[in-house]
Amino acid sequence: MKKLMKGIGNWLDNFKETSVIGLDIGEDTIKLTEVDTGRGRIVLKGLSIVETPRGGVEDGKLKAPKMVAEILNPVFEENNFSTKQVTTAISGEEVITRAIEIPNIPKEELGEAVKWEASAQIPIPIEELILDYEILGRGEDGSYNILIIAVKKKLIDNYLKLFELLKLQGVAIEIEPIAIARTVGKLYETDTIGVIDMGTKTTDISILHKDQLLFTRTVGIGGIDITHDVADSFELRLEEAEEYKKENNLFEEGFTSLVLRSLTTDIYRSLDYFQVKNKGVDIKKIILTGGGSKLLGLDKHLSNEFGVNVEKLDLSNRLTSNLRSEEDLLQLAPFLGVSIGLALREEGIV
Ligand SMILES: Nc1ncnc2c1ncn2[C@@H]1O[C@H](COP(=O)(O)OP(=O)(O)OP(=O)(O)O)[C@@H](O)[C@H]1O
Ligand SMILES: [Mg+2]
Known part of the structure; x- marks a missing residue:
């Protein structure tokens, strides 16, 4: 996992x-x-x-670096941080992944083979992409199971612009599922873990096996869609619906939400797809994270639906800081x- 996105990492190689x-x-x-x-602990x-x-x-992409820089400038002026080095991530949705098989060739030739496969399988000119790959395993005949990871170069321009405006030193640009995988990998020992990160407009589903990201997929449903659904069903204004969503267990309300139903189905499909492709690797636990993970009853609901232990990312006793109260x-x-996964990158720097 550490090697993932090293293409981008090294590209900004300033560490x-x-x-x-x-x-x-x-x-x-x-x-x-x-x-x-420290050991299994994170100090903020x-x-x-x-x-x-x-x-x-917009749609997970940094659209207006100037606007964002203006908002962030005071944060740096207040000296909240001891460094100018920064790592950021782009949304999983912007990343193209392909699982491929390459015959048994010398390892030095893999880079070229991956490029060739990528140009055959990804409908974007290769010069416009930053490419990386991870060897997921090898077949009995020595063939390689490879995960190709590609990101459009152009997508990165606005992040570089932001770093420049804030006078920050960019160390790396990763993808969100890899960052979250690092946080979860640091805190949990379970062999195979599913991670569901529910943000505003999208939900990322990832599967980690022994610290390695094996699979990631983004579903275009997030917290805002649930708010809209609540607003429509209960005839509330959006702000009221947002409050209602935070305060009530929608799964106990007898509220049949199409959004929650399709989210559940999409997550199930991803997990099922993974299990079919990876027989013998059992998902032992699912961790929920992102603002959407606070949705009351979501953990129980998914646990009942999937028959797997589903829990919220538990940072109690593991995250400490004198900046905020424990409750906060x-x-x-x-x-x-x-x-946090991005900030932890120093340990796994490639
Ligand atoms: N207590 C809560 N219960 C339910 N949902 C919540 C709660 N608090 C926040 N949310 C939802 O979490 C979402 C924001 O989560 P988060 O901060 O992880 O998203 P984001 O990182 O800004 O978005 P994205 O990752 O999609 O770019 C919003 O849709 C918000 O309504
Ligand atoms: Mg997010």
Whole structure:
């Protein structure tokens, strides 16, 4: 897993100091953290959460770096962080992954073979992509099972612009599922874990096996769709629906939500697809994260539907900080998985 996106990582190859800020630019809020780690513990040295300016981010993509820089400038002026180095992530939705098989060739030739396969399988000119790959395993005949990861180069321009405006030193740009995988991998020992990160407009479903990201898929349903659904069903204004959603267990309300139904089906399909392709690898646990994971009863609902242990990302006793009260930290923890994973990158720097 550590090697994933090294293409992008090395591309910005500036890594010198030890600490790095994890910058997660979400559709709803922007989260920044700086961490220290001990055994299975994470100490937050720096933390800021600010609302994303309207139009700053669109469909998971940083659209207006200037607007976002204006909002973030005061955060850095207040000296909340001890470093100028930063790692950020792009939405899983923007990443193209392909699982392929390559025959037994010398390892040095894999890079070329991956390029060739990528140009055959991805309908975007290869010069416009940043490519990386991960060897997932090898067949008895020595063939390679490979996960190709590709991102459009152009997508990265706005992030570089943002770094420049904020006078930050960009260390790496990753994808969100990899960042979250690092946080979950640090805190849980379970062999195979499913991670569901429910944000504002999308939900990322990922599967990790022994610290390696094996699978990731983005579903175009997020917290905002649930709010709209509640607003329509109960004839509420959007702000009222947002409150209602946060305060009530929608699964106990006798409220039949089409949105929740299709989200559940989409997650199930992804898990099922993974299980069919990876017989013998059993998903032992599913971790919920992102703001949507706070939805009351979601863990129980998914657990009943899938027959697997589903729990919220549990940071109690694992995340400490003298910046906020313990209770505040627990409230905030579901939002911080990606940002903390990015800040943890120093340990796994390639
Ligand atoms: N207590 C709560 N119960 C249910 N949903 C909540 C709660 N608190 C926040 N949310 C929802 O979480 C979502 C925001 O989550 P998050 O901050 O993880 O998204 P984001 O990272 O900004 O967005 P994205 O990852 O899609 O770019 C919103 O849709 C919000 O309504
Ligand atoms: Mg997010």
